[in-house]
Amino acid sequence: MTAPHDTGALVGPPPRMVLDAVEQSVKEARDFAKEYIEFHQIRSDLCDDVLLVVSEVVTNAIRYGTEPGDSVLVELGHGPDNVSIEVHDTRRAEPRFRPESVERQRGRGMFIVDALATWGVRDRPFGKIVWAEVKAS
Template identity: 60%
Template sequence: MPANERAPAMARAYARKAVNHAVADPVEAYVFAVTLVVSELVTNAVRYGSEPGDRLRVIVDASDSYTRIEVHDPVRRRPRLRRQSDERRRGRGLHIVDACATWGTTHRPFGKAVWAEVRPPQ
């Protein structure tokens, strides 16, 4: 998908459809967590992992036991958790991802993939 301001909404819609298609009767909290994580990862990729005209790859592999999200962008710089601050307006996205999922990064030949795995509520 294009790395632009519409990408997070497109990724949320895609993730919602993937979970509803692959998971037998998913609870709304699970769908919400997956869409929140994909939105934060794509937003970070647009802001920090791309330039105008770049494209992102978003992969959502959903199942009853977990959903794996991968967001590929062309920048090799890895994301990092920033110290939380009430003074900054940005920098909370990875804290949200960290609270909802297990996540990490993988180097790619032309950039990186940031992945996250969301488990359904027990």
């Protein structure tokens, strides 16, 4: 058996990551997105918005799109002036805009995503994909 030939190409983070559907995974998703952005040298003006959109969409997927023991898939892509985000979960229920409430500190996530990105929902077998695209302004 021969050793693989080293082409000298840099190997970066994969474009997708599977995470357990637990709240601690939101930080892992952010860290994954940050590593992806840095490796691919994506425009710095997109970084904060991408990290915030990833956080909000993954949080929604975990809270409202999964059952205990499920996982979510986060997939990233990019072009010269944009970053695309897909979060796959196991339920068909679509994200909703919920009225802001003083009593509960939730309900702002999709308003934030809507302000920072173009987004939508696609069905997939046994669940859905929430996609978002953050573009340079």
